[in-house]
Amino acid sequence: MSRILQHLIAHELDCEVDFAVDLASAKILLEQKEYFVAITDLNLPDAQEGEIVRLVLSKQTPCIVLTGSLDSEQRKQLLQLGIVDYILKENRFSYEYVVRLVRRLQRNIDVKVLIADDSVVSRKFVRSLLEQHLYQVIEADDGHSAWEILQSQPDIQLLITDYNMPGLDGFGLILKVREKFSREELAIIGLSSDSDESLSARFIKNGANDFLQKPFVHEEFHCRVLNTLDSLDMIRKLWDQANLDYLTCVYNRRYFFGLFEEQMEQIKQKQGALTVALLDIDFFKKVNDTYGHDVGDEVLVEFAARLKHFFGQHFTVSRFGGEEFTVAFKGLNQEKAFVLMDKFRSQLEMKPIVTSKGEMFITVSTGIAGLADDSLDGLIQRADKALYDAKKSGRNLVCIEA
Numbered sequence: 001m002s003r004i005l006q007h008l009i010a011h012e013l014d015c016e017v018d019f020a021v022d023l024a025s026a027k028i029l030l031e032q033k034e035y036f037v038a039i040t041d042l043n044l045p046d047a048q049e050g051e052i053v054r055l056v057l058s059k060q061t062p063c064i065v066l067t068g069s070l071d072s073e074q075r076k077q078l079l080q081l082g083i084v085d086y087i088l089k090e091n092r093f094s095y096e097y098v099v100r101l102v103r104r105l106q107r108n109i110d111v112k113v114l115i116a117d118d119s120v121v122s123r124k125f126v127r128s129l130l131e132q133h134l135y136q137v138i139e140a141d142d143g144h145s146a147w148e149i150l151q152s153q154p155d156i157q158l159l160i161t162d163y164n165m166p167g168l169d170g171f172g173l174i175l176k177v178r179e180k181f182s183r184e185e186l187a188i189i190g191l192s193s194d195s196d197e198s199l200s201a202r203f204i205k206n207g208a209n210d211f212l213q214k215p216f217v218h219e220e221f222h223c224r225v226l227n228t229l230d231s232l233d234m235i236r237k238l239w240d241q242a243n244l245d246y247l248t249c250v251y252n253r254r255y256f257f258g259l260f261e262e263q264m265e266q267i268k269q270k271q272g273a274l275t276v277a278l279l280d281i282d283f284f285k286k287v288n289d290t291y292g293h294d295v296g297d298e299v300l301v302e303f304a305a306r307l308k309h310f311f312g313q314h315f316t317v318s319r320f321g322g323e324e325f326t327v328a329f330k331g332l333n334q335e336k337a338f339v340l341m342d343k344f345r346s347q348l349e350m351k352p353i354v355t356s357k358g359e360m361f362i363t364v365s366t367g368i369a370g371l372a373d374d375s376l377d378g379l380i381q382r383a384d385k386a387l388y389d390a391k392k393s394g395r396n397l398v399c400i401e402a
């Protein structure tokens with residue numbers, strides 16, 4: 001059994017695994033090294049009363065118990081000791097669950113969770129449960145301070161909020177949050193000890209992903225948090241697949257059109273500027289023909305990385321397809337965009353791209369156009385015309401629409 005688990009973890013999680021056959025050898029290993037997590041049986045040849053759990057926890061190492069049987073008294077004791085979780089060795093899914101749990105723990109280190117609750121006791125309890133699973137925990141004692149924290153720390157992924165709070169209650173907080181953060185940006189779990197049975201549905205209708213009735217047991221809490229964050233990861237993965245270019249990881253054409261079609265009317269009404277640069281790597285076919293398609297891909301990846309590094313913080317970089325990219329400059333006129341683009345062009349020309357087949361100098365031609373009284377398609381067509389002029393005039397040039 002241990003060998004199966006050792007293989008699964010090393011194979012699927014890409015981490016080093018040490019294996020101890022009894023408490024004595026576990027003790028030696030724990031003294032020699034610091035472990036990210038320990039998976040233990042309760043019954044070892046030289047310690048049959050679960051002594052290993054106390055030993056692991058005394059080293060501040062998160063502990064997952066994988067055991068053949070567990071009575072309700074043992075379960076209670078283990079949870080009180082602060083183990084991550086217990087899993088019964090029932091079938092092969094038990095092992096998959098352990099692997100999923102360790103994977104989640106690895107990810108949890110980077111997951112920030114905000115608890116909004118006016119009760120100190122309840123907040124501390126939820127914090128201790130979350131910390132057993134290695135989340136980064138932040139606390140707020142009412143709705144208003146939770147809202148302030150969320151605005152200043154937009155990388156928080158999960159909000160766990162109580163219903164009854166002074167000032168801004170759980171519903172008020174969720175309504176505010178959902179105006180700014182979508183379900184794929186921030187997940188919410190509602191909590192309440194209120195006996196009103198319609199609360200759970202109301203929480204979810206107002207924008208929460210899930211709801212937990214207080215008091216709850218450890219296992220239910222962890223399962224709900226795990227499921228909520230797994231769905232968030234899944235939604236984000238789907239979003240990335242739909243909006244990012246698979247090769248270069250910059251935005252794709254679909255994202256570009258989605259974003260700016262939506263903003264078009266607003267930009268026009270405010271008479272704001274929108275300038276688009278269309279870039280096309282020069283003689284790229286030659287790279288493929290001389291060095292092969294894989295080296296061509298390496299060049300595309302590095303080219304996109306440089307574009308993103310140069311423009312990505314303030315502007316929108318996308319790959320339109322093949323060796324064609326765009327940079328959208330919102331709020332910038334054509335002349336200013338030209339200056340930036342020409343700087344990028346000359347830096348690219350000077351610094352070779354390192355590939356598996358050696359260093360390569362490449363250049364890029366660029367066409368620039370600004371938003372007029374037409375559509376986004378019209379704007380792209382005009383940038384394309386300017387790009388054609390740049391190619392025709394000798395390449396390695398930036399041209400503004402005539």
Ligand SMILES: Nc1nc2c(ncn2[C@@H]2O[C@H](COP(=O)(O)OP(=O)(O)OP(=O)(O)O)[C@@H](O)[C@H]2O)c(=O)[nH]1
Binds near residue numbers: 247285292294323391
């Ligand atoms: N490696 C690689 N090549 C691609 C990809 N997408 C398109 N291409 C290649 O990009 C090349 C584009 O060539 P052309 O349109 O003839 O243009 P060019 O050789 O860059 O010449 P100019 O644009 O006129 O300077 C073609 O050989 C395509 O096969 C890709 O994802 N990876």
